[in-house]
Amino acid sequence: MRPAWTSARCCENAKRVAKTRGNVSEAALVHFRGDAALHFNRAIAFEKLGRFEDTEQNYKHCLELDSLYADVRRNLAIQLERDVAIHGAWSVI
Numbered sequence: 308m309r310p311a312w313t314s315a316r317c318c319e320n321a322k323r324v325a326k327t328r329g330n331v332s333e334a335a336l337v338h339f340r341g342d343a344a345l346h347f348n349r350a351i352a353f354e355k356l357g358r359f360e361d362t363e364q365n366y367k368h369c370l371e372l373d374s375l376y377a378d379v380r381r382n383l384a385i386q387l388e389r390d391v392a393i394h395g396a397w398s399v400i
Contacts, residue, residue, distance in 0.1 A: 343373040350382065362386055 336345065350365035366383040369376055 341372060343369045343376055343379075346372065347376065347379055347382075350379075354382075354386070359386065359389070363390075 346365045346369035350362045350369065353359070353361040353365060363383070363386050366379050366386060369379045370383070373379075
């Protein structure tokens with residue numbers, strides 16, 4: 308079993324990597340705004356950072372670009388269920 312400090316350090320590293328990916332993806336949007344996979348990856352990075360509104364926005368934009376993207380549908384459903392658990396009501400889709 309890992310010591311608690313190791314798990315905490317791994318979590319810190321994951322957040323740092325997610326933040327870096329978020330900055331890189333901002334620059335990528337200039338050239339690849341219509342890329343559904345880019346929005347999917349941004350959503351995952353924002354989720355790791357705890358920026359759930361940005362996460363939801365990127366998942367929805369990804370679905371606008373590719374309505375059959377199964378991973379996005381699943382992750383967005385999980386995100387919306389999390390919102391219900393926290394806020395007690397469905398947000399407008």
